[in-house]
Amino acid sequence: xxxxxxxxxxxxxxxxLDDGLVSTVDEPVTISAVLIDVSYYENNIIExxxxxxxxxxxxxxxxxxxxxxxxxxxxxxxxxxxxxPIDYPILVGSIFKIGINCxxxxxxxxxxxxxxxxx
Numbered sequence: 001x002x003x004x005x006x007x008x009x010x011x012x013x014x015x016x017l018d019d020g021l022v023s024t025v026d027e028p029v030t031i032s033a034v035l036i037d038v039s040y041y042e043n044n045i046i047e048x049x050x051x052x053x054x055x056x057x058x059x060x061x062x063x064x065x066x067x068x069x070x071x072x073x074x075x076x077x078x079x080x081x082x083x084x085p086i087d088y089p090i091l092v093g094s095i096f097k098i099g100i101n102c103x104x105x106x107x108x109x110x111x112x113x114x115x116x117x118x119x
Contacts, residue, residue: 001032003112008099010039010106015047017099021113023090028118030089031096035082036111038063038100045101046109048086050094056086060100060107089118 006018023029034048034056041061048056064080090096100109 002029002115002117003035004115005110005112006098007108007110009108010044010100010102012102012104012106015099015101017047017049017097020095020097021090021115022095023092023118025092028090028092029115030118031086031113031115033086033114034084034098034111035114036063036084036098036109037082038065039067039108039110040105041065042103042105042107044103044105044107047099047101049097049099050088050090055088056084056098058084060109083114 004021008016008018010016021029021031038060044060046058046060047054062081064082100107
């Protein structure tokens, strides 16, 4: 199991993606999961993309939030998601990107890709 950190700063009324996890000829990979934390709960949407195909779409309010200011929003869920399982092989030359689609109030996401090297 391998991990690659990511950090995405959200921008109001825009989808912002990170640089992603690249699958190469020398190192083809399968994305196992995404470990994730959001800065605030603002009903923004976390997205995961491979090329032009969206394979992940989840609301921020069900994810873990380590910031104290989000404690006031704890009514959304009593069990927060920290690890989103994906188990999707990334074809050679493709990139898996994580990002956030923000409304008027932006939030940030931080975490890591959990992946394996595909034999």
